[in-house]
Amino acid sequence: MTGGAGFIGSNLCERLIYDYSVTAIDNLSEGKYEYVKHLTVRKDFVFLHGDILDREFLEKVMKGKNIVFHLAASADIRRSYKNTRLDLRQNIIGTWNVLEAMRKNDVRLIVFSSSSAVYGEVESNNPLEEDFGPLCPISLYGASKLANEGMVTAYCHLYGFSALIYRFANIVGKNQHRGIVVDFLTKLKRNPRVLEVLGDGRQLKSYTDVEDCVEGMIYGLRSFSCKSSWEIYNIGTFDAITADQVAKIVIDELRLKNVKIKHRGGVRGWPGDTRKCILSIQKLKSTGWAPKFSSEDAVKRAVRTLRRVYFGA
Template sequence: MRTLLVTGCAGFIGSHLSERLLADGCRVIGLDNFDPFYDRQLKEQNLAALRRHSHFTFCPADLRHGPEAIAAALPPVTYDAVIHLAAKAGVGPSLREPAAYMENNVLGTTHLLEWMRQHDIKTLLFASSSSVYGNTPATPFREDEPLLARCISPYAATKLAGEELTFTYHHLYQMSVLNARFFTVYGPRQRPDLAIHKFARLLRDGQRIPVYGDGSTSRDYTFVADTVEGIVRGLNYLLNNPGTYETVNLGNSQPVPLLDLIAAVGEAVGVTPFLEFLPDQPGDVAITYADNTKANRLLGYEPRTPLAEGLRQFVAWLNEKPLVVADAAALPAVAPIAATL
């Protein structure tokens, strides 16, 4: 039985991944610091099923506290691999708290790598982000795109720094590493600050949908089960190819314009959207668009979930797990403009 450490196990992707690894017969040691970015209760709900599994062990710990603190928090077992998902996420908030993002995402990753070095753990899958591409003009985004002076948010810079750190430890200490660049993951348990979750709640509550810019920005929305499948395939690739160092995109390779997304969420919720156009947000990129050729070649990765089906599953989950949100201003007396979407 493989024993795997999953950092960020209480989060959106981490909880889905941990459940999948347990279903595949692995032992999972889960680490999380319950960062207050959003309500801890939501993370506890994510952990509920995991805590009932006999092969899951939860360890509360903060990577910022150093490799010694990590070692003290984790059981002294032989780890086959580490899947490092823990991070302070979000482009917009990183503009307001850049130092906190550096501490969590760069210093925390450094401490984890040092703990791995000290305990001779040689296999790492690192969760990176499509944000590292910035406003790269060539699409779809390829992993060999030069990324110097591309990042346009502190969050993106921390993720690119994380990739550089993993290469450093691969070079110095022969760690096997796969950097997986995620592209706008969505689905059940998605963080409440992310667009699809926020739009669905606003629609359900009869509120306006904020549109930053003219609505032409596009994102490569990737259903969480497809991302998890890519992670599992990446882990198997690492374990079967010791000494490797690779970076792959895990996207859907089908960018969706913002106005089309809003229309699709409205259809899934069963509510016609009302829109409020606002200025562009600093740090936002124009498009994310994954070239999955390399991930398909190395891992056999092939996302299969259409947007409409992914949204259906998300809305079904949301209706089972309603969130209490603050009252917003009343809608203006205008006709819906879904026809323009």
């Protein structure tokens, strides 16, 4: 697994070791070894410090493997807006390296983490299905994920790969280090009287508990038939809430009073941010999976987990 010490990767490692022997790699630029340290006592888990930009390293790691879960990526939309090389190197070239290492080692099944960012800015009020198009991302991150999807399906067609592609909504929960919940916790720790919300607060999105996300990935894998070259699944929830609602949940969970909410950055907040994103999850539900938590409950659970990191309680 690439990105094995990251947010979703570390949670996925904890789940996969019940069914698989797992080798997790991470360059620890954003992931943390402490997220998976407790797993290293197991004989069926190995952690290696390495980078997907190092093709020689990848080719050695891939030997004898059956499946690659490719989660390593640069996922900071605001940062890539300022540094346009980030997503090109980490996401596009990194994914090409992973695919090439698989090809040379005859590993033919990849599980790829994509993003709802591939859909871009969509005005429709209907949940977006996997066959929605045309796909017009508005961030370099979304563009890189869409390019990666194209590379993955091309390798399926050209070299006999099979692939599961998961388009994630906003995932929240244990080991999270980026995103709206972390942003709000960081700001409120610095100043518990004022909370700055980027955008007008009306951005409407789904928030998915990381446990639901991981279970969805497992259900998709179990139902996948390698007779089909690839499948694309959305992973999200059945509802959505606004940024201002997220702010209120965080404030309430921290039991703060008289917090003033200020908005900054216009209607969008930052370049590349989509104002609305609601995914249809009907296709993945057909495998037997369903999210346990609503967007509101997912955010509440994330705050209860992460406040120990930021507030020590």
